[in-house]
Amino acid sequence: MKNNPTEPRLISLTRLLETARAEITEKTPQELQQLLGQDDVLLIDIRDIRELTREGVIPGSFHCPRGMLEFWIAPDSPYHKPALSPDKHLILHCASGWRSALAAKTLQDMGCPRVSHLAGGFTAWKESGNKVEEKT
Secondary structure: OOOOOOOOOOOOHHHHHHHHHHHOEEEOHHHHHHHOOOOOEEEEEOOOHHHHHHHOEOOOOEEOOHHHHHHHHOOOOOOOOOOOOOOOEEEEEOOOOHHHHHHHHHHHHOOOOOEEEEOOHHHHHHHOOOOOEOOO
């Protein structure tokens, strides 16, 4: 069977992640630890609520489910959350760093000037021995 040049080709997940990571800023758990608590930094946990309940959270993080991120960030959205101010350095994380890398790229494309993501996600945070709280 020949490839039809008029049919769209799917990009592999690996390629999609490589492209996003080439255009975004990644923070290590150690770098994130130094940034937490600064007034102009907001750590955004984009994992599903079930993941937070099961695994815990990084203290001080703001939960925004991945499916709502663009809607909560955009000032013209009826779902806009003022806490997600693009004036802050927005640092995203998920479980392993895949969703947050793609989400960081999306926020950059939306015009957010300072966006990063946690390389390795929540897993890397925990494995580095950093504090985790139960979801309350």
